[in-house]
Amino acid sequence: MVDIATRVWNHKWKIDPIVRSLIDNDFYKLLMCQSVFRNRPDATVTFSLINRSKHIRLADLIDEGELREQLDHIRSLSLSRGESTFLRGNTFYGKRQMFRSDFMEWFENLRLPDYHLEKRDGQYELTFEGKWHEVMLWEIPALAVLMELRGRAVLHDMRRFELQVLYARAMTKLWEKIDTLRDLPNLRIADFGTRRRHSYLWQDWCVQAMVEGLGDKFVGTSNCLIAMKRDLEAIGTNAHELPMVYSALTETDAQLRQAPYQVLADWHEEHEGNLRIILPDTYGTEGFLEHAPDWLAGWTGLRIDSGDPVAGAETAIRWWKSRGEDPTQKLIIFSDGLDATKITELHQRFVGQVKVSFGWGTLLTNDFRGLTPDDGLAPFSLVCKAVRANGRPTVKLSDNPNKAMGPADQIQRYKRVFDVGQQASMDVIV
Template structure:
């Protein structure tokens, strides 16, 4: 792929960013079936949140083009070949994860609901509202669309020679990372970079290059479309939206306290097997582990998100040992703001003590920092998220809360955040800069 020539000559007006419903993180599909099974009547609201407030997206991303891309996704339907692949493929060693009745609904009954778009103080206000089983899929599509439109705005007006230099530098940077990782033994990496990618074609190039150059150390991609197209493993766990939404549905304090475990019980009942990796930091990892039922220690592993990764890994190992489990038989997946230095540092620290793996996202598929031949930050990645922000309960909308292991990543109404913090505590929660 000659990215420079394509960017220079391409007619973007005929080029849709998302061309398949499978162009999303695999865990969205696993969660979609879970929601469809257990929460068919729940209504939610998802909202776009740009945590990089210094980047005024509404002044960069054209409204007409944004609407055109969003409308295109709403027109997509699951293809027959995609339905066959989902139903017949093996995921995490198990065939038949997706039920025939779910696939039939996804192929024939699923539609993305409408959206609300407006601007305020240089930012796009973008909301999606409706059935949880419909709205949830907007998250990754919306993020990848806005990030690629930001990329296209940065490419506009660049001469072909400048584009050559831009992509040559980005390719050299990727190659340098691969060269540093290649000699490392027992390293397991996967691509988690769909939501903040530079662009679809660049993500595909990165995934193909990683697979070719790192061999078995590159275990797959979270992008379901790329996994299908290139015969790779589709990788994914589950996300904060599950306990966030279940907690918002709680009608009593006791229901709120146990929501984070009730989600896991339902998930295990639904999937079991190799998909038992839990995400503990929705309301703080320390409190989660302290109060977790003993059966949680039998799960395959833990995904670290917003906590200092060394502290999180040591906490998990100590917790496993206190519950009489051997950490060497468990998996820990690091996935927050990773780059090659951090991956190597964590592997040196935890290698041999626990089965460490790395879901490499933004700094794998969107690392164009300093690559522009004339300087500037047009291609620097954003901390852009799309979160469930409200749940309909008793005919009224109720704010949804995520606390995180990082105070700076908390989302929700201020009074509800305060109430949750009083209930769950803040032990082990820190203040840290939000990079991505």
């Protein structure tokens, strides 16, 4: 077990780059990357950092030179022989050779493209522009770097014993959460916490704690490197990025309306009927399900990532019933703003009605709330999103209007095309 406090105290060590591998990334990014590599190889996309928590002035906290050093280090990384062997030869979701040879040959020669960084009004403007399948792999590492550099800045002047006590308290806090979850029957829970983790070392510790504390109820991690290192299942399917970019590439309202379903048709072909999890909320869950083709009702399940999770699950259950499907044989994955209390409530509410699973993110791998003066390590909402595709703006509506993004005129157009009515606003925790 790594002595995290001592490593943090010596945080200038070159042995501790924030991102240490191209597969220190979420598994779903690699799966999506292969799909984009095959289906949209010529699309040019721009990703941009978006800090929803404006009161956290990142450019005042994080030294620009240190940020550039970490980003430049990521650009020096390439896939190791062991990592390539892991991806080429492993069985994921029961399927051998999930990653095709042509994709792997490209990935083995990849170096991430350049970035653009500048300061503006106390924030960093960080963008990545290029071929979609190349720049998309910047998203998670960029977020991980900024989150960890912010943590390092807050902890910079703490002495060794202070840090030992801080991490002891954080470990106790997490273990108490695990203790409340261990008795839930038929619990299925995975680590989804890479993008806004406190640090790589801390995420790795959290995963080890989940393995020991929950046993078979802990089903894996979204982090490919940790999955390889700890001999765990790599967990993930797809994200909002796919329908956002596919939609931006359309020409007409009719094409726009079909774009989210075209994403899933391509996904189905890509994975030969595997990984059949729907993410329906990019442009509103109710409208997506109401107009969905019948073949989608036969998919394994769906993931709820915004809005009221209870309402989202009940909507999904009604939809399956209306399409002649048995909800008890379907899977719902909850993944938005989860902590132990909410996980317990949702599990108790829906177990027996559907198969329930949880992707536990920021409040698993970055919950230091109340542990530092002025709560300086409290998690905040930082994202890196595709904002343009072939020069056109992308749009996300979500089931929570506070998560909507895109130009105002395009947001109104998308609401009209996808028939999105009144939505209830909810606080964005992370």
